[in-house]
Amino acid sequence: MLYISLRQYEYVCAIGRFGSLSAAAQQLNVSQPALSTALTRVESHIGYPLFTRKRGASMALTPQGRSFIEDAETLLAGAARLEKADQIHATKAQLRLGCFVDLAPFFLASAVRKLRTALPDLALTYKVDGFEGLISGLIDGQIDLALTYGLSMDAAFQQTTLFTSLPNAIMAPHHPLAGASSVSLDELATHPLILSNEGLSAQHVLGLFRQIGLRPSVAHRAASLEIQRSLAAHQEGIAISYANPPSTYSYDGMPLVSLPVSDRIAAEPVVLARHGTGPADPNTAVAERILTELLG
Secondary structure, three states, rough: OOOOOOOHHHHHHHHHHHHHHHHHHHHHOHHHHHHHHHHHHHHHHOOOOOOOOOOOOOOEEEHHHHHHHHHHHHHHHHHHHHOOOOOOOOOEEEEEEEEEOOOEEEHHHHHHHHHHHHOOOOOOEEEEEEEHHHHHHHHOOOOOOOEEEEOOOOOOOOEEEEEEEEEEEEEEEOOOOOOOEOOOOOOOOOEEEEEEEEEHHHHHHHHHHOOOOOOOOOEEEEHHHHHHHHHHOOOOOOEEEEOOOOOOOOOOOOEEEEEEEEHHHHHHEEEEEEEEOOOOOHHHHHHHHHHHHHHO
């Protein structure tokens, strides 16, 4: 039995397409109350909101709402083809994966390969970005699932912790701290640091020092991990990064030493994140399980 009529699907899709009840009502030549009633009944039946409603702003789709409308539009297109006696062609499902830039060289290729092997009928795309780009992509629906650190995500995001990572202090072999097995934040604070120029990443590292009352000097803000490593190899300071390539040489062939930071407050979870508190669509749920098994 169908509990949602094709007409109600059509109304909800129109609201999503035009961004407001008034615009959708004008396009469909129906009343706003009729659209509002249809939307309320659909949301009541499925058990979660399709739109966020803010006074004075357009009605923005939630991630679940975007997925619902994509499926609803496929359903409506199929119904239209049936009425015309055309052959129905299945629409290939999509998964849009995001990955934090420093994690991508370590995990993205294996994740893509595993997903494509396990889900051959899925159209998989990916985007590598910094924290702000990934968060914006998740909120805007350009990314379904992101592999990243758990920084700056609030209760609007669902997060599955894969593992916990400690930062590494990267320095030249003849640095005074290079002979130790690990290094503390207190020891690092007396030396110039080389941090990422990714805003949230640098803020997080400096915040670790502030938690224990330290204010280290920053010698460089580098555009990439390999630039951090090269600067450290040339004695420009100590690079701090959660990513730790296995190579003991920088790109320009200079030797390096990488030591774990021993302070437990520095531990940071690597997570799979998606936006929204409702249920994940089936493909995203399967991808979450596959990546959790692969990386957890």
